[in-house]
Amino acid sequence: MPISIIDEFKIRRLEVLDESGEADAELMPPFDGNEIKKIFERIILARTFNQRALSLQREGRLGTYASILGQEASQVGSAIAFEQSDWIFPSFRETGVLLALGYPAWQLFRYWSGDERGMSAPDGLNIFPMSVPVGSQIPHATGTAMAMKIRGAKSASAVYFGDGASSRGDFHEALNLAGVFKAPAVFLCQNNQWAISVPRHLQTAAKTIAQRAFGYGIEGIQVDGNDVFAVYRATKDALNRAKSGQGATLIECFTYRLDDHTTSDDSSRYRSAEEVEEWKKKEPLIRLRLFMKKKGLWTQAYEDGVAGNALSEIDKAISQAENYPPPDKADIIRFTNARLTLRQKKELKTLGWEK
Amino acid sequence: MPISIIDEFKIRRLEVLDESGEADAELMPPFDGNEIKKIFERIILARTFNQRALSLQREGRLGTYASILGQEASQVGSAIAFEQSDWIFPSFRETGVLLALGYPAWQLFRYWSGDERGMSAPDGLNIFPMSVPVGSQIPHATGTAMAMKIRGAKSASAVYFGDGASSRGDFHEALNLAGVFKAPAVFLCQNNQWAISVPRHLQTAAKTIAQRAFGYGIEGIQVDGNDVFAVYRATKDALNRAKSGQGATLIECFTYRLDDHTTSDDSSRYRSAEEVEEWKKKEPLIRLRLFMKKKGLWTQAYEDGVAGNALSEIDKAISQAENYPPPDKADIIRFTNARLTLRQKKELKTLGWEK
Amino acid sequence: MAKLNIVQAINSALKNEMKRNSDVVLLGEDIGRDGGVFRVTEGLLEIFGPERVIDTPLAELGIIGSAIGMAAYGLKPVAEIQFMAFSYAGLEQIFSHAGRIRSRSRGRFTCPIVVRMPYGIGIKAPELHSESAEALFCHMPGIKVVVPSSPYNAKGLLTSALRDPDPVIFLEPSRLYRSIKTDVPDEDYAIPLGKAAIYQEGKDITVVAWGAMLHRAAEASAGFDAEIIDLMTLKPFDEEAILNSVRKTGRLVIAHEATRSGGLGAEIAALVAEEAVMHLKAPVIRVAGPEAVTPMAKLEDAYMPQIDRIRKAFATVMEF
Amino acid sequence: MAKLNIVQAINSALKNEMKRNSDVVLLGEDIGRDGGVFRVTEGLLEIFGPERVIDTPLAELGIIGSAIGMAAYGLKPVAEIQFMAFSYAGLEQIFSHAGRIRSRSRGRFTCPIVVRMPYGIGIKAPELHSESAEALFCHMPGIKVVVPSSPYNAKGLLTSALRDPDPVIFLEPSRLYRSIKTDVPDEDYAIPLGKAAIYQEGKDITVVAWGAMLHRAAEASAGFDAEIIDLMTLKPFDEEAILNSVRKTGRLVIAHEATRSGGLGAEIAALVAEEAVMHLKAPVIRVAGPEAVTPMAKLEDAYMPQIDRIRKAFATVMEF
Numbered sequence A, B: 001m002p003i004s005i006i007d008e009f010k011i012r013r014l015e016v017l018d019e020s021g022e023a024d025a026e027l028m029p030p031f032d033g034n035e036i037k038k039i040f041e042r043i044i045l046a047r048t049f050n051q052r053a054l055s056l057q058r059e060g061r062l063g064t065y066a067s068i069l070g071q072e073a074s075q076v077g078s079a080i081a082f083e084q085s086d087w088i089f090p091s092f093r094e095t096g097v098l099l100a101l102g103y104p105a106w107q108l109f110r111y112w113s114g115d116e117r118g119m120s121a122p123d124g125l126n127i128f129p130m131s132v133p134v135g136s137q138i139p140h141a142t143g144t145a146m147a148m149k150i151r152g153a154k155s156a157s158a159v160y161f162g163d164g165a166s167s168r169g170d171f172h173e174a175l176n177l178a179g180v181f182k183a184p185a186v187f188l189c190q191n192n193q194w195a196i197s198v199p200r201h202l203q204t205a206a207k208t209i210a211q212r213a214f215g216y217g218i219e220g221i222q223v224d225g226n227d228v229f230a231v232y233r234a235t236k237d238a239l240n241r242a243k244s245g246q247g248a249t250l251i252e253c254f255t256y257r258l259d260d261h262t263t264s265d266d267s268s269r270y271r272s273a274e275e276v277e278e279w280k281k282k283e284p285l286i287r288l289r290l291f292m293k294k295k296g297l298w299t300q301a302y303e304d305g306v307a308g309n310a311l312s313e314i315d316k317a318i319s320q321a322e323n324y325p326p327p328d329k330a331d332i333i334r335f336t337n338a339r340l341t342l343r344q345k346k347e348l349k350t351l352g353w354e355k
Numbered sequence C, D: 001m002a003k004l005n006i007v008q009a010i011n012s013a014l015k016n017e018m019k020r021n022s023d024v025v026l027l028g029e030d031i032g033r034d035g036g037v038f039r040v041t042e043g044l045l046e047i048f049g050p051e052r053v054i055d056t057p058l059a060e061l062g063i064i065g066s067a068i069g070m071a072a073y074g075l076k077p078v079a080e081i082q083f084m085a086f087s088y089a090g091l092e093q094i095f096s097h098a099g100r101i102r103s104r105s106r107g108r109f110t111c112p113i114v115v116r117m118p119y120g121i122g123i124k125a126p127e128l129h130s131e132s133a134e135a136l137f138c139h140m141p142g143i144k145v146v147v148p149s150s151p152y153n154a155k156g157l158l159t160s161a162l163r164d165p166d167p168v169i170f171l172e173p174s175r176l177y178r179s180i181k182t183d184v185p186d187e188d189y190a191i192p193l194g195k196a197a198i199y200q201e202g203k204d205i206t207v208v209a210w211g212a213m214l215h216r217a218a219e220a221s222a223g224f225d226a227e228i229i230d231l232m233t234l235k236p237f238d239e240e241a242i243l244n245s246v247r248k249t250g251r252l253v254i255a256h257e258a259t260r261s262g263g264l265g266a267e268i269a270a271l272v273a274e275e276a277v278m279h280l281k282a283p284v285i286r287v288a289g290p291e292a293v294t295p296m297a298k299l300e301d302a303y304m305p306q307i308d309r310i311r312k313a314f315a316t317v318m319e320f
């Protein structure tokens, strides 16, 4: 047969919780009421951090900040699937992931105020500093996953990145390497439809990002990124595959960036208010509330209590961050390498930074 | 439906001429007897160049050389599909392409003897110098194709690269850009199963390279790369698509590198003689001869004549190359920029290279 | 003649040249509808359309690599990289292709691209938004490197870059983007590449600086009779201007933001050590960033050489 | 003790350290079954298996990037890049991640990788197989750069690199790979990074060189009383060794293959212009590659500084 079909691929999309708050019984992860409440509380915490960060930035108390509004389900839903020994490689828009994993909020405020010390994850939390060069962190996750495999660890590494990042060569090389080495890696693309002003359809002519997985011989799936249960399920499945030696997975969380790209951006220059309004109706908290209400897990009073707790936790973190002594200038030099060079010792002296 | 299929892809493979020399009547390009003979003659010419280059290298008269043995159908079959206004971006293993396009053989010998002047394509031939950093030429083809589109030219650009190159980030960024801009580009992957010692299945876990096309929203097809008619047909189709505004195509020519990677390589270190023997049976000339014989286009005497002409053409080219004056040292500096800097003028003087 | 800042001056140079030369096309992330993250290309999409002001996917290697292909075909592509650090992904394209293609093809193919990018410390943006790695580009052959220090020279230098037959890396000091306004003619004008400007004449100390540091050096010079050279083109730089000045003053201070070791200051100091060392009345001093990566916002001001450090260097060479 | 060439000495260092430290893993193109294009890793796959000697796809960015991820997790990855020019695709990983991760995480994460690659002119390989771009790595903070000049120091320096807590770029002069044999102990030994060696003592001229140029400089010194410093570690380099020697000789010649402008010679000359200029009896001279890309095989010897050029420099500083 001169034109033959040598292979076929189907791009799957996973949805569990629909916009009316109805969950698919078969696919619904086996969460009990308390676990679901904890998910809700983590989303509220992330959103509270986000709101406070945005206002602090406006007040000049933080530097440029990247809002996660609308992406909380993609972030919290995936984060809660990890185990302590897994490694996480975040981009700069992963506040929800980091908080859900227990990264101290005050440290995150320090980071966003332009202080390296905020990037030093507490011991026991294997969270790499957020990567600023878009996509460049993806190969690190492949490497860590390869190392886990070499060491025989039953762990996985996961990396977060955006739709924009998926256009970078780093994405390609990292996913291909992960495929070849059957590395226990999970590639979590947060497709929030925009890379600053570039909409998804101008980022790539492919219909989905998930379908790229086939080009690397790894698993790929798109999930409704505003559906916290679907994101959890896909991530958990991917982690299980990874840890049982079945290799890597690319998960495309189909979500939306409701705010400006960062506090330096003005998204009204390039997208319509209508588009944003449409997506606001789909934001993750609405459907989770509906679901919880049906299950008797949600009342307004409950949410008010959660929000109040979150606000006081975040405000405590802010004052902790703001009351911390400013960084030592000598640290600029001191952490370059394990040991100071003679030149650096001289510099510390000349600059008057020596203690 | 919570797990839905949002898209499906089929990977096609094109074959026209089978190993017994039988061509598919429907898919066979409309070549007349003379055209078919010309194809045969170009393959012989390429193979003759190749053999002579290998022996010159052994004699110390050429530098490291990369043999094309076995890949002649992929090279000649694609090359003859181009028009004069198309642009070609070759890798270092494209002797057959270049010769088929009329690149002077003596210039190629100059190149392989380590002389930049061999890379200066004659006017009217839009052939970029062969790229040595594997895969790094792929974005150039995208750019030229974008420029053609901007200028409204009815031309296309084509780039040749190997299976190894398809693992590089350059490949990814270039194909994705071409997809977004519907650039008139043809990406010709010469999958010869090996990247030095790395076999295809360790280069990527994907079953084909062609299937990557779907990840960029462009067309993709695998062809039997030892089938000169299939390669021609796929290339012509891709060029037609490109020139009629339908965008880019990735063609995977499934072929085999019968010789060592280069004259510096010893492939017996990493692959079996049996594997090579198996592929030798499939080399492109065997089936073309059978086909031509059936059509009354081939006799041994004819081939002897062709081979004799090729040999004398190539030998003439060799002596032309070898009798050419050696390069001028001043050229090292002279071509750095359009104009010499003061420093460079001084250097020419100090080095005694000034005329 | 209008008072413009550097952002506007660059915009004006691009606009004029795009009108004059239909081969000029711009490409980069967010340069179209958004007008660029610094608004340098604001309004150009509306005038020249999406075929000449091209919003690209997020792919620096691809942007620079495709610009090379465009240039080979005959266009004059101007790529914007959002911040200098993000050009690192494209360095292979710049070093192994853009800077070499003329030489390796013995003039058959050329690469008249311009790669524009903001650089340097000073706007308290996130990590890796404050790099001063100009020395990387200055080392590798075949590439010109230009840094303006004022709206006026930004326009004139960019116009020259846009008419240059070879690749030009055009580094825009982000700290200065909106902080200085000067008179800038509406019409186009070219300031030749490879020539430095004497920003301030003086007898005692030769000071070489560029971009944002030029202004710090000038401020620091109060009370010193310093000749301040605005290098403007970093590669190939104006050796004669420096040597003539040093032969006159006998003292050389170089000020740059980049880490000292292997910064462009080294090349300038080395030039003088080779060609005017016997004129020196004092050791050369480089006032430069320390042996460390550029820190985040809270410490970036501490990293950048301060006026008092420059003054101390002036005092040291005077007292020697 | 066996007589080994540099290829064998490096192989021996890798083998010993892999035995000593099970965290050491090698990765790169063709390093396993093929033993590397220069056979540096020959036999190691057989001893240590495919989990520790990893043949990778053709992806330099991915090789270096994944080595960073391995190192963060606790391994000691040693990446081989086939030729220096192909590391350019990984420069972002080196500059923005490997060299910064300790600093930006304030010590929480580190990057003890070694990236090995052949470099330099001399084996008449194809284009871009003869780069000498060591200055790029020397400029960017957080990275060490090492160049051996003999089998003995190749093994000792690599052993140190393999025990270093930070990223080390290990540049192997391809010209020397098989051209020198010296006694090399079987057991492991470490030559400390950051220290130069006095290759030859002398009173009149300080000569600084490394890698293949060291041997040219030594040959050129016949008839001169030259003190030849083998720099070995290019970043951070041994400032004291150079300054002490220059203070004694009053003359400095630096020889390197790389293009002169912005090469490491500039930093060395600048150091002396800053800290020992008043000891100079003659101008500093850099004998270096011209302002041009490294040519292909037919001209590469012409590009590389010849012995007579070095001798002329010696004569010039002596006659000054």
Ligand SMILES: Cc1ncc(C[n+]2csc(CCOP(=O)(O)OP(=O)(O)O)c2C)c(N)n1
Residues within 6 Å of the ligand: A093, A132, A133, A134, A135, A161, A162, A163, A164, A165, A166, A190, A192, A194, A195, A196, A257, A261, C029, C058, C060, C082, C086
């Ligand atoms: C390599 C690189 N190029 C450009 C930038 C500037 N930049 C920061 S975020 C961004 C868009 C990223 O888009 P995406 O990957 O979709 O992530 P999102 O911001 O949507 O979360 C750009 C262009 C950068 N940080 N790194």
Ligand SMILES: Cc1ncc(C[n+]2csc(CCOP(=O)(O)OP(=O)(O)O)c2C)c(N)n1
Residues within 6 Å of the ligand: B093, B132, B133, B134, B135, B161, B162, B163, B164, B165, B166, B190, B192, B194, B195, B196, B257, B261, D029, D058, D060, D082, D086
């Ligand atoms: C970026 C880069 N890495 C490594 C090399 C060394 N090298 C030359 S050819 C080659 C293998 C290329 O394989 P493939 O792309 O399949 O092309 P083929 O040689 O089979 O034609 C390698 C690793 C190179 N030239 N460029």
Ligand SMILES: [Mg+2]
Residues within 6 Å of the ligand: A162, A163, A164, A190, A191, A192, A193, A194, A195, A196
């Ligand atoms: Mg996005």
Ligand SMILES: [Mg+2]
Residues within 6 Å of the ligand: B162, B163, B164, B190, B191, B192, B193, B194, B195, B196
């Ligand atoms: Mg191949």
